[in-house]
Amino acid sequence: MVPHVLVHLQEAGVSQVxxxxxxxxxxxxDLTVLHNAKPYEVTFHGPTRSVLVRVPTHVLGLRPFLLDRITAVPLSSERPVVGATAAFFSRLARHQTAAGAAETALLLKPSLDLIRAVVTVVLDRGDLARAPLNSTLLERVHxxxxxxxxxxxxxxxxxxAEHDVSVRWLYLTLSRAGISPGEWIRTQRLEECRKQLASPAHEFMTIEAIxxxxxxxxxxxxxxxxxTAYGVSPRELRSRLAAGRADSHRPD
Structure with a gap:
């Protein structure tokens, strides 16, 4: 049997390891780390939902004494690095079926780096965590x-501040990916607004409320x-889409 590190995310319910x-x-x-090279036990108390990430121990590259100190330790998502890792794996699990082989391969390195960061930060070995934290900063900020x-x-x-880096380092990291923080955040917000303005489910929400x-x-x-972003005002977009829906339901 190939030794694996098992990273378990409890999404709902209660269990014990x-x-x-x-x-x-x-x-x-909560996150917990187990090592299948040694005996372990998991008990589920009622209905649960969880995400399990398996990583070959040799690929993770952490020394055995570090793994021995972290196994079966409850890791709360209130810790920023744990919360970011939990959110990343939860989202990854939800979209797993939609991801192709190439996209899945691209997500492997950030997944490994986040696991390394969790282990080393929780154990106060920041000297070993700095590189993984830096390399996953873009994913964690996103x-x-x-x-x-x-x-x-x-x-x-x-x-x-939330990611324990300087503003200068944040700008440098994002600029390498061609991202300006202010523009990036505004673009994401505008897209969410556009989706709601286009949705019949939100037609009774005012533009100001959205x-x-x-x-x-x-x-x-x-x-x-x-x-500026879409070439039409929010009111014009909503009116055009409403008219289009009305035409599609009009009898011939």
Missing amino acids: RQGGRQAWRRAG EYVRLHMADPDLTAERLA AHQWGFAGAAHFSRVFK
């Missing part, structure tokens, strides 16, 4: 923005940046 003389209760949002997009105070300064929901302070400013 035992390994190496330790035991941990796992609740929604996930943080996705989860906090509606917050009006989502700024580069906040992103840098804009406010996604972090825009005022309707006038939102209308200007929306028209």
Whole structure:
């Protein structure tokens, strides 16, 4: 049997794990690490939902003494690196069937680096975690923005503070990927607004309410940046789509 490190994300319900003389209760949002080269036990208490990530131990490249210290230790998602890893794996599991082989291969390195970062940060071995944390900064920032997009105070300064990097380093990392933080956040917000404006499920929400929901302070400013991005105002887009739906339901 090839030794594997098992990273378990508890998405719902409660379970208990035992390994190496330790035991941990796992609740929604918790991560735990197990090593299948040694005996372990998992007990489920009622209905549960979880995500399991298996990584060959030699690929992960962590020393055995580090793994021995982290197995069956409850890792709360309140820790930023644990929360980012949990969110990444949860989203990855939801979209697994839609990802092709090439896309899956691209996600392998960030997955490994996040696991290494969790282990080394929790064990206070930041010297071993710095490289993995730096190499996954872009993925972690992207996930943080996705989860906090509606917050009006989502700024580069906040992103840098939440990820324990300087604003300068954040800008440098994003610029290497061709991203400007302010423009990037605004683009993501505008796209969410466009989806809601186009959806019949939100036709009774005012434009101002939709804009406010996604972090825009005022309707006038939102209308200007929306028209710059899409060539039509929010009101025009909504009217055109409503007219199109009406025509499609009109009898011949």
